[in-house]
Amino acid sequence: MGAPGAQRESDVVERKPITTTDILSRKQGEKIVSITAYDYSTARLVDGAGIDIILVGDSLGMVVLGYPDTTRVTMDDMVHHTAAVARARPRALVVADLPFLAAGVSPRDTIGNAGRLVREAGAEAVKLEGGVRVREEIRALVDCQIPVMGHVGLTPQSIHAFGGFKVQGKTGEAAEQVLRDAVAVQEAGAFAVVLEGIPSPLGERITGELDIPTIGIGAGPDCDGQILVIHDMLHLFLDFTPKFAKSYADIGGAVRAALTSFREEVRDGRFPAAEHCY
Numbered sequence: 001m002g003a004p005g006a007q008r009e010s011d012v013v014e015r016k017p018i019t020t021t022d023i024l025s026r027k028q029g030e031k032i033v034s035i036t037a038y039d040y041s042t043a044r045l046v047d048g049a050g051i052d053i054i055l056v057g058d059s060l061g062m063v064v065l066g067y068p069d070t071t072r073v074t075m076d077d078m079v080h081h082t083a084a085v086a087r088a089r090p091r092a093l094v095v096a097d098l099p100f101l102a103a104g105v106s107p108r109d110t111i112g113n114a115g116r117l118v119r120e121a122g123a124e125a126v127k128l129e130g131g132v133r134v135r136e137e138i139r140a141l142v143d144c145q146i147p148v149m150g151h152v153g154l155t156p157q158s159i160h161a162f163g164g165f166k167v168q169g170k171t172g173e174a175a176e177q178v179l180r181d182a183v184a185v186q187e188a189g190a191f192a193v194v195l196e197g198i199p200s201p202l203g204e205r206i207t208g209e210l211d212i213p214t215i216g217i218g219a220g221p222d223c224d225g226q227i228l229v230i231h232d233m234l235h236l237f238l239d240f241t242p243k244f245a246k247s248y249a250d251i252g253g254a255v256r257a258a259l260t261s262f263r264e265e266v267r268d269g270r271f272p273a274a275e276h277c278y
């Protein structure tokens with residue numbers, strides 16, 4: 001037995017950080033589990049649960065900052081929240097989103113913006129939305145040694161172009177386009193791709209055709225992994241819950257009950273009690 005507090009070999013193995021190579025090797029193996037987080041404390045909780053990938057998603061614009069969609073999120077927002085997550089030093093791979101127009105305009109700007117997420121904030125990989133349209137940018141990032149996760153299908157930064165949050169790939173030609181996008185992301189060098197908001201059979205088909213892992217959100221059960229927005233799975237975001245999200249706990253309800261008790265106890269003089277006083 002080692003000295004109290006000394007690290008055992010099993011702890012060291014257990015704490016070995018998850019890398020993009022580990023994620024790649026999970027293709028058709030153990031399912032990849034990913035969740036969003038936007039702050040230090042949540043990242044600690046997520047990591048303690050053995051999650052593989054923490055995504056600092058630009059969904060933070062909606063669930064943390066209260067915007068109607070993700071198009072108003074800035075690079076400064078992403079750097080701020082990614083740095084908070086990275087300070088938790090999670091074992092999970094930390095992936096940060098490139099927000100609207102931070103990618104897709106020019107490879108040079110994309111490299112500069114992704115570089116901020118890695119160098120200033122501590123991200124280990126970046127995610128960007130789009131397929132064929134952004135393949136040169138993905139290639140440029142990979143050439144600069146920045147690992148990339150793709151994101152195709154219902155890409156939320158395109159909602160104005162799509163005319164709303166609409167499931168993609170429902171017709172034959174639309175399905176072929178989503179497949180072409182996913183293949184372009186793979187050929188450009190991404191280590192994984194998020195498939196969002198597409199019919200389950202298309203999720204299964206793309207997963208079968210790609211060599212890189214697919215991580216689904218509203219893309220059916222056959223993807224190589226699944227991702228959810230943490231506010232959806234904990235019922236912390238009360239505005240709406242998408243069909244693809246499952247609430248695993250009613251933390252929103254628990255918070256409301258706790259705050260109601262606090263209000264009542266302060267008003268009727270039960271808090272603070274003797275044990276809370278100096």
Ligand code: KIV
Nearest residue numbers: 036057058059194217
């Ligand atoms: O921003 C985000 O949280 C995402 C996931 C929903 C995949 O992109």
